[in-house]
Each structure stands twice: as structure tokens, then as C-alpha cells.
Amino acid sequence: MRDSRTLLAFRVALLWAAGITVLFPVVWVALASVKTPEQLNDPFLLTFTPTFESWRNVLSSGILAAAGRSALVALVTVGLSVVVGSMGAYAIARYRAGGTATRFGMLAAQVLPPAVLVFPFLTMAYALRLNDTLIPVIFAHLSFVLPVVTWFLIGFFEAVPRSLEEQAQVDGFTRFQAFRLVVLPQVFPGIGAAAIFGFTLSWNDLFYGLILAPGKAAILPVAIAGFNTFRGVQIGSMSAAILIAVVPVVVASFFIQRRLVQGISGGAVKF
Amino acid sequence: MATVRFSGVNKSYGSTSVVSDLDLELPDGSFTVLVGPSGCGKSTSLRMLAGLEPVTSGTITIGDHDVTQLPPRDRDVAMVFQNYALYPHLSVRENIAFPLRASKTPRTDALRRADEVAESLGLEKLLARKPKELSGGQQQRVAIGRAIIRQPSVFLFDEPLSNLDAKLRVETRTELLQIQRRLGITSVYVTHDQEEAMTLSDRMVVMREGRTAQEGSPQDVYAHPVDTFVASFVGSPKMNLLDGEVCDGIFTLPSGFQLAIGSFDGGGAVTIGVRPDDLVPTASDGAGDARVTLIELLGPRAIVTIDARGTALTSVVETSRLAGITEGAPVTLSTRPGAVHAFDPDTGQRRAGPDNDGNRSKR
Numbered sequence: 315m316r317d318s319r320t321l322l323a324f325r326v327a328l329l330w331a332a333g334i335t336v337l338f339p340v341v342w343v344a345l346a347s348v349k350t351p352e353q354l355n356d357p358f359l360l361t362f363t364p365t366f367e368s369w370r371n372v373l374s375s376g377i378l379a380a381a382g383r384s385a386l387v388a389l390v391t392v393g394l395s396v397v398v399g400s401m402g403a404y405a406i407a408r409y410r411a412g413g414t415a416t417r418f419g420m421l422a423a424q425v426l427p428p429a430v431l432v433f434p435f436l437t438m439a440y441a442l443r444l445n446d447t448l449i450p451v452i453f454a455h456l457s458f459v460l461p462v463v464t465w466f467l468i469g470f471f472e473a474v475p476r477s478l479e480e481q482a483q484v485d486g487f488t489r490f491q492a493f494r495l496v497v498l499p500q501v502f503p504g505i506g507a508a509a510i511f512g513f514t515l516s517w518n519d520l521f522y523g524l525i526l527a528p529g530k531a532a533i534l535p536v537a538i539a540g541f542n543t544f545r546g547v548q549i550g551s552m553s554a555a556i557l558i559a560v561v562p563v564v565v566a567s568f569f570i571q572r573r574l575v576q577g578i579s580g581g582a583v584k585f
Numbered sequence: 586m587a588t589v590r591f592s593g594v595n596k597s598y599g600s601t602s603v604v605s606d607l608d609l610e611l612p613d614g615s616f617t618v619l620v621g622p623s624g625c626g627k628s629t630s631l632r633m634l635a636g637l638e639p640v641t642s643g644t645i646t647i648g649d650h651d652v653t654q655l656p657p658r659d660r661d662v663a664m665v666f667q668n669y670a671l672y673p674h675l676s677v678r679e680n681i682a683f684p685l686r687a688s689k690t691p692r693t694d695a696l697r698r699a700d701e702v703a704e705s706l707g708l709e710k711l712l713a714r715k716p717k718e719l720s721g722g723q724q725q726r727v728a729i730g731r732a733i734i735r736q737p738s739v740f741l742f743d744e745p746l747s748n749l750d751a752k753l754r755v756e757t758r759t760e761l762l763q764i765q766r767r768l769g770i771t772s773v774y775v776t777h778d779q780e781e782a783m784t785l786s787d788r789m790v791v792m793r794e795g796r797t798a799q800e801g802s803p804q805d806v807y808a809h810p811v812d813t814f815v816a817s818f819v820g821s822p823k824m825n826l827l828d829g830e831v832c833d834g835i836f837t838l839p840s841g842f843q844l845a846i847g848s849f850d851g852g853g854a855v856t857i858g859v860r861p862d863d864l865v866p867t868a869s870d871g872a873g874d875a876r877v878t879l880i881e882l883l884g885p886r887a888i889v890t891i892d893a894r895g896t897a898l899t900s901v902v903e904t905s906r907l908a909g910i911t912e913g914a915p916v917t918l919s920t921r922p923g924a925v926h927a928f929d930p931d932t933g934q935r936r937a938g939p940d941n942d943g944n945r946s947k948r
Binding site for chain 2: 486499
């Protein structure tokens with residue numbers, strides 16, 4: 315009895331410690347966004363009169379337009395990834411398309427540093443007069459969102475019994491109809507999770523946006539980085555902008571947390 | 586409704602042959618059961634007929650149409666899978682109506698017909714449920730409903746009863762037979778269960794290693810098995826197959842155990858087959874060669890296992906005739922007149938047996 319109580323107390327303490335560790339930066343950022351520049355010099359200052367100067371500053375800086383562009387990039391990227399990725403994942407799951415090499419290669423490509431790919435993207439964007447527009451950013455984001463979404467969905471497609479689509483074929487449908495009317499509905503939860511996961515990947519990317527669209531078409535992370543001015547980092551404003559960027563991701567993660575594990579482990583290479 | 590014909594159908598994966606030279610004709614309206622141990626090619630044959638497996642060589646026709654190269658949707662067949670393959674995202678009503686969507690039937694008509702079919706199967710209270718909210722038996726009915734709604738040329742069943750418990754299996758079996766008789770649609774049914782094959786089929790095809798071992802009415806296959814494989818596969822409990830010698834109506838096992846088998850063509854080395862029902866133990870007071878080792882009561886009948894000088898024999902006895910037959914008791918054995926099958930001891934092919942037509946009794 316006493317043992318289990320000690321254990322319980324230990325567990326609770328551990329969870330609290332983990333929770334505080336994770337939440338501390340968020341709390342710090344939230345506090346920083348409502349402090350004056352002078353108060354920012356005292357990180358341990360917890361009681362003060364909040365000021366919304368930083369928020370006013372941020373909201374008038376066009377951050378919402380940048381957030382809108384980020385959302386647009388993420389939605390287009392995810393839309394394309396889900397359409398192409400679900401078909402790709404289906405092919406890999408059902409027909410072992412490309413064998414083990416495909417699955418492994420898809421994941422291995424994630425190891426490539428973005429710096430390797432960004433220069434070709436930039437050159438192409440210049441050549442097509444598309445630099446500082448959202449189009450090269452979308453394509454750059456596709457380079458890592460599409461493989462991840464595809465990978466994510468393989469396990470979900472593998473879980474659909476083959477007899478379901480065979481049944482649909484015998485019932486009078488073409489293979490593609492069987493895929494669309496019978497197989498796809500079974501993986502909708504997976505597609506939803508993959509979409510949200512892909513959205514956060516695109517939404518959080520700074521690097522490609524910074525190089526491919528640094529100016530008028532800046533996406534949200536680039537706009538946030540913009541608060542690092544030649545006069546120094548505007549910590550208050552940046553904190554407010556960071557909160558704007560973080561909230562959608564936190565909300566999205568909450569909805570997909572259970573499917574996330576299934577998806578990430580689902581595409582695992584099986585020998 | 587149509588006659589189904591397999592002509593010289595082969596199926597192989599690489600160098601592994603799964604089905605060899607399959608020639609079958611399934612008459613219009615017949616109920617044919619393909620039966621055999623696992624890996625005998627029965628499921629593959631069914632899937633080739635459905636169009637789910639390509640044929641390596643040979644042709645398959647349904648009615649007048651050569652369907653060998655047609656995709657499943659153009660073959661006008663309906664199939665019930667072992668796991669029922671109900672669409673999990675659709676309700677019972679939508680599942681049953683689903684095949685009509687392919688033929689572009691207006692939705693209201695399709696749903697109305699689904700309701701009619703559901704009613705004929707006693708599913709009318711479950712129409713709005715999803716498959717996962719149904720019991721195994723109910724799922725089975727929905728799968729049957731989905732198969733019959735389109736009135737296809739051919740019904741295909743791939744071990745549809747094997748996921749049900751024993752009682753439900755027997756009930757559903759009867760029901761399936763009634764539906765097939767009512768609709769008169771040519772049906773092909775695959776099972777590994779010989780009892781299911783015997784009760785359902787009007788034509789039974791016993792398969793072994795990708796080939797047809799024997800085809801015919803279940804009565805015929807039971808009464809005249811062509812070889813020891815069919816003899817031991819069909820019938821429960823299994824036929825007693827014994828290697829030994831015959832001389833003057835007396836069969837002698839290598840152990841020296843003797844069994845009177847009555848009038849018998851030919852002599853010498855032979856494998857005899859005696860159905861358990863045809864092997865009659867009688868209580869004996871002397872210290873005989875045979876001894877009862879086990880009695881399993883089935884109600885009106887009992888399975889009696891007998892040890893005959895080291896050879897285990899099975900007999901089925903009516904419970905009322907068990908007097909004096911107890912576990913450990915000595916018995917004398919006899920066979921019913923004319924009930925002994927004879928097989929070639931080397932090839933296993935049938936040599937002679939009860940009610941045999943003259944041209945097959947001697948070789």
C-alpha cells in the first residue's frame with residue numbers, strides 16, 4: 315500500500331517536472347509578449363502590469379498577412395501531398411511498388427539537409443522569375459511534406475483488408491472506383507492526421523521561406539525572424555508573433571496525437 | 586444464370602504450379618462444391634473464376650462468354666468472402682445496395698430493393714447499423730444479401746461459413762441451400778470441410794495438389810471413391826484403410842490379424858477400405874485379437890476405437906447395440922456384406938468395391 319503511494323507520488327512528480335520543462339519556454343514567451351522592454355531584462359519578474367504594446371506593434375507589422383501566406387502555402391502543400399501521397403502510399407502498401415528501397419529511400423531523403431536542395435530551388439525560381447513568390451516555397455515544402463505524408467499513410471492502407479477491394483471489383487466497380495469508394499473511406503482518419511501533420515511541417519518551416527521568399531511574400535516564420543533587426547532582437551514583439559505561430563500547431567497536435575504514433579510507425583520497413 | 590466451364594485451366598506462380606489442367610463443367614443452376622485440403626488449388630480456382638487471379642493458360646467461360654481476360658466487374662458474378670468483406674463505412678442497407686451503384690441504379694430504387702432483400706433475410710431491423718455492430722451470423726447474412734441483390738449469373742462462395750460457430754454454421758448452411766434452390770443461380774462453393782461439401786453440393790469436386798481427384802454427386806463420391814485420398818478425405822469418421830493380403834474372403838494384416846470381408850474379386854496384396862459404419866464389432870467372451878480402446882458417445886451413435894493387434898480401427902455403432910462393448914473389452918469384428926472397397930496398394934487407385942459397375946471392378 316505504502317509502496318504504491320510512493321510510486322504514485324514519484325510518478326506525479328516526474329510528470330510535473332516533464333510538464334514544467336516543456337511548458338516553461340511557452341510561458342516565458344507568453345510573459346515576454348506582455349512586458350515592457352525594460353521588464354524583459356528581468357526574466358524572473360512574474361508580477362507586473364501587462365502592456366500590450368508589443369501586440370499592437372506586431373499586429374500592425376503585417377504579421378497576419380504573413381500568417382495568411384503561411385496558411386496558404388501549407389494548405390496547398392498539404393492538399394497536393396494528400397492527393398498524390400494517398401495514391402502513392404496505396405501503391406506501396408498493395409503492390410510493394412519499388413520494393414523496400416522505396417520505403418527506405420523516402421525516409422532517407424529526409425536526412426538530406428535542406429541546404430542541399432535550396433540552391434537548385436532558388437536557381438529555378440530565378441530562371442522562371444518566380445523568386446519571392448509563394449510558388450517555389452510550395453514546391454520546396456512538397457519536397458519534404460509529400461514523402462512524410464506518403465510514409466505516414468502506408469500503414470493505414472496496409473490495414474485495409476485486400477478482400478474489401480476485391481469485393482468491390484466483383485460488385486461491379488473498376489479498380490480506381492474500388493480505391494475511391496471503398497479503400498479511401500477506411501483511411502480517412504489517417505489522411506486527416508497526415509494532413510494536419512503535414513500542415514505543421516510546412517507551417518513551421520523557416521529555411522526555405524527565408525531563402526526563396528524573403529521579401530514581400532514572406533511567410534510567418536520569416537516574418538518572425540524579421541524581428542531580429544539591425545538594432546537588436548525585439549524580444550517582446552517576437553514573443554507575441556511566436557505565440558501567433560504556435561497556437562495553431564498546438565491545437566492541431568492535440569487532435570492527431572493518437573494517430574500520429576500509428577502513422578509514424580505504420581510505414582515502417584518490413585522485411 | 587449460366588453454365589460455367591473451365592477448359593484446360595492452369596495457374597502457376599513462377600515455377601510453382603497451383604492448378605493444373607482443370608477441366609470442369611458446372612451445369613446451369615447447379616450447386617458445385619470444390620473441396621480439398623488447404624493448398625489444393627480450390628480457392629485459386631474460384632478466384633480465377635471471379636477474375637481476381639489471372640489465368641496462366643486455358644479458358645473460362647460463363648454461359649456463352651469467354652471471360653478469361655475480363656475484369657471481375659464484367660463477369661456478372663457475386664462473391665461471398667470468408668471474412669464477409671462488408672464495407673465498414675456503410676450501413677447494412679448501403680452495403681446491400683452497393684453493387685447496384687455500379688450499375689447506376691437510381692439511389693431510391695437501389696435502397697428499396699436493398700430493403701426487400703434485407704427483409705427476405707430477416708435483417709429489416711438492422712438496416713441502419715454498421716457492420717461492426719453486427720454478430721458474425723448477421724454479417725454473413727448481409728454479405729449474402731449483397732450477393733443476391735444483383736441477380737448475378739454465378740454465385741461464388743469462398744469458405745463463407747468457417748468463421749461461424751458450429752450451430753450457426755449448420756443453420757446458415759441450410760438457409761444458403763434454400764436461397765440457392767429458390768433463385769436457381771449456378772453456385773460454386775469452396776470449403777475444406779467435407780461434411781459441408783456433402784450436404785450442400787449436388788456436384789462435388791474433390792481437389793488435390795491442383796488437380797481434380799474426383800467429381801460427381803456427393804453420394805457417388807462417397808460410395809465410389811476413386812482412390813485412397815478421396816476415400817479417406819470424404820466421410821467422417823475417416824474410412825479405415827488397411828494394407829494386407831486377401832485370400833478366400835479373408836483379409837489378413839501383416840500382424841496376422843484376420844477380418845472376414847466376404848465375397849471379393851481377386852486376391853493377393855491389396856489396400857482395403859471399410860467405412861466405420863460398415864465395421865461391426867460384436868462382444869466376445871474369449872480373449873480375442875481385438876480390444877475396444879475408446880468409446881465416444883454421440884447420442885444415437887457412438888464412435889468405437891478398436892485396437893486390432895496394434896492397428897487402430899474405427900467403428901460407428903448404434904448406441905442401442907453397445908451391449909457388452911465397453912472400453913477394454915475384447916470384441917470380434919465383421920464387415921457388412923459387400924461394403925468393402927479395394928484399392929491398389931501401390932498406386933492407391935480404386936480396384937473394386939460395393940455396387941461397382943463391371944468395367945471398373947477389375948484391372
